[in-house]
Amino acid sequence: MSALLVALHCIGMPLRTIRVRLTLWYVALLTIILVVFSAFLVLNLSRNLHAELDRSLVGEAQRSMATLDVQDGQPSLNEETEAPGTGVAITIYDRGGTIPMAGLRHPPFVLPATLLAEAAQGHQLFATAQGTDGAKWRVLAMPAVDNGQIIGVLVVARTEQEVTTALDQLVLLIAVAIPLTLLLAVVGGIFLAGRALNPIARITRTAEHLGAEDLSYRLSFAHADDEVGRLAATFDRMLDRLDRAFQRQRTFTADASHELRTPLALLISQADLALERSRTAAEYRRALSSIRDDAQAMHRLLSDLLTLARADAHQEELDCEPLDLRDLANEVVTALDPLARSRQLTLKFDSTDSVVVRGDQTRLAQLLVNLVDNGLKYTPAGGIVSIAVRRQGDYAHVEVTDTGVGIPPEHLPHLFERFYRVDKARSRATGGTGLGLAISRWIAETHGGTISVASEPGRSSTFTVTLPVLTASDAYQSADTAESTVRRARGTNGTG
Ligand SMILES: Nc1ncnc2c1ncn2[C@@H]1O[C@H](COP(=O)(O)OP(=O)(O)OP(=O)(O)O)[C@@H](O)[C@H]1O
Ligand SMILES: [Mg+2]
Structure with missing residues (x-):
């Protein structure tokens, strides 16, 4: 995994992006799955091949047993019917299980004494032995019986070469296939994660270009049904709300200034008019009362504006x-x-x-x-x-x-x-x-x-x-x- 990180870093991919993290998780998971699956495959095949080998040994032994020649209580193998293939050895031992009496092909290893002794007791036994040729051999020892009497021990052995070769080939195949699959998964993962996250990059770019002055831009994402589509739609709706709020705010400020300007202009012109020349006390009183009415209207407007502003800021307490x-x-x-x-x-x-x-x-x-x-x-x-x-x-x-x-x-x-x-x-x-x-x-x-x-x-x-x-x-x-x-x-x- 660290090699993968280094490789991603070398091709200029920032390691902290979701894209890389997603790919790493995906590859790690895939590695675990592949390793577990391969181990299961190898173990299962090995078990089946060994079982098959044991079955073939039993078949071989039964065939030999059926064609066994017995003379004076001494068993010997029928050479005409028994023609073992390569990698197969058949031998018959005396009743004590110690002296090999006849053999079509002797196994290229020394048989464990306990195996022969136990087979001479009437047991059928399997064993694995290391041959002198370096190969592993599977051995079956069973008693040869005539008229209810144990007259010898039959030993059938077969090399495990085929099983080992088959398993080695499978392991080799897996050793090549897993890294190749992982490589494909990394490339595919980076590509797919990039594709899936593309709309998010678009949203980020849009958000970066948005300012309070221009909130008119929308993502208008076509595939609105998936997670990113819903995020884009939510983003658009948020922009709608912000746009409306900013619009309202601007209109409100413009309207408020406009509403205040009219009574203020009236107030100034009334004061100017009164000050133009000297007036009688009654005229001054009239002018002041008119100015007071306008000031009162402005005062009302301002307190209404203040109420709404405080309400907007949730500062107005009930x-x-x-x-x-x-x-x-x-x-x-x-x-x-x-x-x-x-x-x-x-x-x-x-x-x-x-x-x-x-x-x-x-x-x-x-x-x-x-x-x-x-x-x-x-x-x-x-x-x-x-x-x-x-x-x-x-x-x-x-x-x-x-x-x-x-x-x-x-x-x-x-x-x-x-x-x-x-x-x-x-x-x-x-x-x-x-x-x-x-x-x-x-x-x-x-x-x-x-x-x-x-x-x-x-x-x-x-x-x-x-x-x-x-x-x-x-x-x-x-x-x-x-x-x-x-x-x-x-x-x-x-x-x-
Ligand atoms: N009972 C009504 N009959 C007819 N029109 C009404 C009535 N109430 C409100 N309106 C209309 O709705 C508008 C808004 O009313 P609102 O009370 O918000 O403002 P206003 O009365 O003009 O000013 P303010 O209440 O701030 O002094 C009014 O300008 C008027 O045109
Ligand atoms: Mg009113």
Whole structure:
């Protein structure tokens, strides 16, 4: 393996790449598999060949035994029927297993005495012996029996030369084939790993060229069904999101600057006009009051912008507690009723049940004020703006309905976007900046709720806020938290 590392290093392949590591793992695994498989093959073949050799010895012995000549209780081999091939030796010993009596070919080695002695006892035995010719011999010794009497010991031997040659050839073949296969595996592995990892290199190149200025480039990977394809698709989707976020940010900054420039220009021109020449006290008062109105509008815009910026940065903290939406809506109606009257509008409140939610009183009041304020702004004199609080299952619904100008359907999907106004000129005249609904949506969503709109142009609009109601277990938990907070507070100031 280290030789492989050196070789890869020499051809300029960085060793720490996944491509090389993958190939090394693959080659290491393949080496283990090949070695184990080859060992199994050699052992199995050796076992089979030896078994075959033993079977042939038994066959040879049986043949010799069948044609054995017995004269006066003395066995001798039948030379006509027995013609052993090369590498085969057949000998017959006397009954004590010590004196070779006759042999068609004597084995070229000294037989172990114990083997003959045991065969003379009536046992059939196999043994392996080293011949004087340097070859290994397999020996079978068995008793020669006539009329139930052991009359001698028959020894059949066969050289293992053929078996050894066959095994040597197999080992040689394996010794050549394994390194060749591994070499092919290295080349193939590097090529295949390179092919599989190519798209990743493409993703890396793309990521390197991307900047905040241009997020328009996409990988658009064709084979989106495999792992790399899914990674590329995820990367593209992430780019989409980033692109949209950057786009929104840019538009937001441009819109904010634009919105601030108009009242600022007005403010400066009013101050210039007042300073042009000396004026009466009443004129100065009028100019200052107008400047104050513009400054107030700018102050409102800036605090709305700050709220949204802090919301984006998750810095806006909510001070949540159980509160009754019916009471809150009632307070908002009471506070805005004078404004409604001044515009000759009727502000109605319709609610029977008390609906308790967990929320930030100031923020939820701001949400309701925004919706009612819109209703009052965009409803002509004589119209009605009503607010209703209902509970449906685990959700509280607050509906703010007006009999106003309505909203054309094509504007509905964008209504909650920052600075979005249906009629820019009309909204500016009413002092609107188009941030009210964006803030309202953030408030609803940050309370785990939603906000939606339905409208009939020229007739009415209905904004619906849905919030999760406070269930008994939620209430228990929050009471528990409150109690432990009190306990902690007491503990720290030493009054506990
Ligand atoms: N009840 C309504 N009837 C008709 N149009 C509405 C109504 N509420 C909102 N709109 C339209 O949606 C736009 C966005 O409303 P939003 O409250 O966000 O902004 P705004 O009222 O113009 O300004 P801001 O609330 O920041 O003072 C408005 O400019 C208006 O065109
Ligand atoms: Mg508004």
